[in-house]
Amino acid sequence: MEPVWNLSNRRLTQVAYGIRGLAKWLPLQAGRTLTLLADPAVADSEAVDQVSANAAWAGRSVERLVLNGPGTLESVTELAQRLRHSELVLAVGGGTLLDQAKLAVLMSAAPVVRDRLAVRHRSGLVLLPAEAEPRIPVVTVPTTVGTGSELSGGACLSGPQGKRLVLGNGLQPDVAVLDPVATRTLPAELLAEGVLEVFFRVAGMYVGDPQDLPAEDAFALTLLERLVVLGAELASVRRAGEAPGDSLRLQIAKLSGVSHSQWFSLGRDPCACKGWYLANELSTGLGLRKMTAAAAVLPPLWQRIVDGDDRWGSAHRLRRLWETVNLAHGRELPADPAEGVAELLDGWLIERGIDATVERTDRIARSTMRAWGDGLPTLGALTLADVRHVMAEAVRQPQLATP
Numbered sequence: 001m002e003p004v005w006n007l008s009n010r011r012l013t014q015v016a017y018g019i020r021g022l023a024k025w026l027p028l029q030a031g032r033t034l035t036l037l038a039d040p041a042v043a044d045s046e047a048v049d050q051v052s053a054n055a056a057w058a059g060r061s062v063e064r065l066v067l068n069g070p071g072t073l074e075s076v077t078e079l080a081q082r083l084r085h086s087e088l089v090l091a092v093g094g095g096t097l098l099d100q101a102k103l104a105v106l107m108s109a110a111p112v113v114r115d116r117l118a119v120r121h122r123s124g125l126v127l128l129p130a131e132a133e134p135r136i137p138v139v140t141v142p143t144t145v146g147t148g149s150e151l152s153g154g155a156c157l158s159g160p161q162g163k164r165l166v167l168g169n170g171l172q173p174d175v176a177v178l179d180p181v182a183t184r185t186l187p188a189e190l191l192a193e194g195v196l197e198v199f200f201r202v203a204g205m206y207v208g209d210p211q212d213l214p215a216e217d218a219f220a221l222t223l224l225e226r227l228v229v230l231g232a233e234l235a236s237v238r239r240a241g242e243a244p245g246d247s248l249r250l251q252i253a254k255l256s257g258v259s260h261s262q263w264f265s266l267g268r269d270p271c272a273c274k275g276w277y278l279a280n281e282l283s284t285g286l287g288l289r290k291m292t293a294a295a296a297v298l299p300p301l302w303q304r305i306v307d308g309d310d311r312w313g314s315a316h317r318l319r320r321l322w323e324t325v326n327l328a329h330g331r332e333l334p335a336d337p338a339e340g341v342a343e344l345l346d347g348w349l350i351e352r353g354i355d356a357t358v359e360r361t362d363r364i365a366r367s368t369m370r371a372w373g374d375g376l377p378t379l380g381a382l383t384l385a386d387v388r389h390v391m392a393e394a395v396r397q398p399q400l401a402t403p
Contacts, residue, residue, distance in 0.1 A: 013151045013172055015257065017250075019050045019141065019179045022090075026058035029137055031087030034060040037079075037101050039093030040068050042143050047182040048092050051141060055090070067093070070158040071100040073117050079104035080114070083136075090139040092182065095147030098140050098173075099155035106170040109135040117157065117166065124277070124371035125378060126157075128168025137174040143182045144190060145253045146197030146291070148260040150176040162284040162371065178253050180246035188238050192348050193291035195231045195252055198259045199224065200294045204273030205264060206321055207305065207313035219263045221324045227255060228328040231348045238349055274312055275301050277372040277379060278390060285364035286356055293394075295345050295352035300393030303338035304386075311381050312390075356395040365391050 016025065026034070034055050038048050043066045055062050065082065069075055083089060083104055091101035107113040110132035117126060140150035149155065153172040156163045183191070206220045230252055237244050275297050283293035305313040322337040325344070333340040345352055356364075365388040373379035373387065 012262075014175045015151070016175060016177045017179070019047065019054060019177055019181065022051065022139070022177065023054040023057045025175065026055060026060055026088075029088055031136075032060060033087050034062050035083060035086040035089045036062050036064045037089060037091040037093070037097060038064065038066050039097045039143065040066055042092060042182075042185055045092075045143075045182075045185055047141060047143065047179065047184075050179075050181060051090060051092060060088075067097055067100060071096050071103075071156075072158050073114070076100055076103045076107060076117075076157065077114055080107035083108045086136055088137050088139070090141065092141040092143060094142070094144035095149040096156075098142065098147075098149040099157070101140070102138060102149070102171045102173060103155050103157065103166065105134045105136060105138050106132055106168065109133065110170065113168070113170075122370050123376055123378075124162070124164050124280070125376070126164050126166045128166065128170065130169050132168055133170045139175045139177065140173045141177045141179065141182050142253065142256075144186055145183065145194030145249070145256040148198075148201075148256050150178075151257045152260045162367065163280055164371075165280075176257060178250065178257065180250040180253075183249045183253060184246075186249070188234070188244055189349070189351075191244055191249065191252065192231070192234055192238070192350060193289065194256060195227055195234060196291050196295060196345065196348065196350055198252075198256050199227050199231070200275065200279075200291075200298065201273060202227075202259050202264060203321060204275050204313075205268055207302075207318045208272030208274055209268045210310065210314040210317065211267065212317075213267055216263055216266055216268070219261075221321065223255060223259060223264070224321065225324055225328040228325050228344075230255070231344075232329065235348050271378045271380065272313075274379060274382065278368060278387065278394075281364055281368040281371065282354070282391060282394065285360070285367065286354065288354065292351050292354065295350045296354045296394040297390060298345070299338050299342040300390045302341055303393070304390060306336065306338055309386075311386070354395045355398045357398060358392070361391050361395055362388060 042048055052062050089101055089105050091098050112129055113132050116128055142150040154167045155171055157166050202220050202223055234244055278297050279290055279294040283290045301312055305315050305318050318337050326333050333343050368387050369384050
């Protein structure tokens with residue numbers, strides 16, 4: 001997951017519904033070969049088989065590479081070396097794999113990218129040179145939902161100090177292919193977390209920037225309204241012990257991608273989603289999935305906004321958003337946004353229970369400030385005490401064993 005930063009001046013990513021569309025698109029591209037990158041979990045999946053079959057139909061020979069690991073500077077550099085002579089890269093996998101593919105393709109064309117990523121600095125945000133552009137097309141086929149990496153000009157890179165957010169013109173993919181066959185292997189629990197990830201990102205941008213922008217606000221509220229309906233539908237399916245159908249997964253995938261549209265960030269403060277930075281550090285520091293951390297952070301963060309601390313976001317915009325959510329939910333939630341969102345997440349069956357000692361939480365709060373605060377625009381005027389307060393409310397103190 002990453003906040004919505006729209007810095008790219010490249011043309012927007014084309015979106016194709018269905019892997020079969022590749023058979024028509026590929027013959028229009030130069031070259032005869034294709035490098036297919038895949039997650040280990042989907043390397044032998046129906047999605048990868050369909051991609052390979054369409055590539056063969058289009059007269060492309062396919063080289064398959066299976067990538068493992070979180071994606072570090074070292075692994076991305078090694079992949080960039082392997083892609084030096086590639087003519088087109090097609091990545092099938094989750095956000096981590098798509099991020100690695102985008103970074104490696106750009107690095108193989110512009111060595112300055114590695115130089116920029118190798119520089120040690122405290123900020124968690126890395127801006128790549130505007131002139132760095134890929135030399136070959138990149139096609140993304142997401143097998144997860146939520147991150148939106150298939151359509152964004154950003155990527156996350158793991159390192160000794162945690163994950164860094166990398167932004168650059170050249171990270172925008174050429175084509176994103178959405179097909180329900182690609183998400184058939186995705187556990188329903190992670191699909192629900194994908195719904196939360198989009199909700200978290202769009203709501204964070206909407207509430208975190210105090211400006212009223214009628215057109216952009218309408219887009220955001222409509223998307224959130226639809227997400228709430230799909231989240232409830234998915235929860236109902238899960239409670240019945242059934243598997244989410246192709247239509248439901250595709251609808252969620254569409255909204256995941258759409259949430260990276262410029263209409264959700266146009267005129268907005270790109271640092272508006274303050275919760276992203278806290279969730280990023282909390283998940284890394286405790287070894288949790290990002291959405292477990294996000295779900296834990298959201299209620300106490302919204303409580304700070306409700307209490308009038310506008311450094312976290314706008315209280316009147318949060319109330320407006322919550323009215324939309326409550327109407328869409330069908331079953332009335334608490335009127336208080338902080339209480340209500342906790343009940344909403346529980347209704348979506350999202351895990352948000354986190355245990356951490358005071359000492360560990362304090363260390364994570366300090367690392368959050370080093371990477372994103374203390375004068376950096378990402379956390380703005382927020383202080384260590386502010387971050388520590390929200391994180392302390394987000395976690396539970398471990399129970400000591402009785403003798």
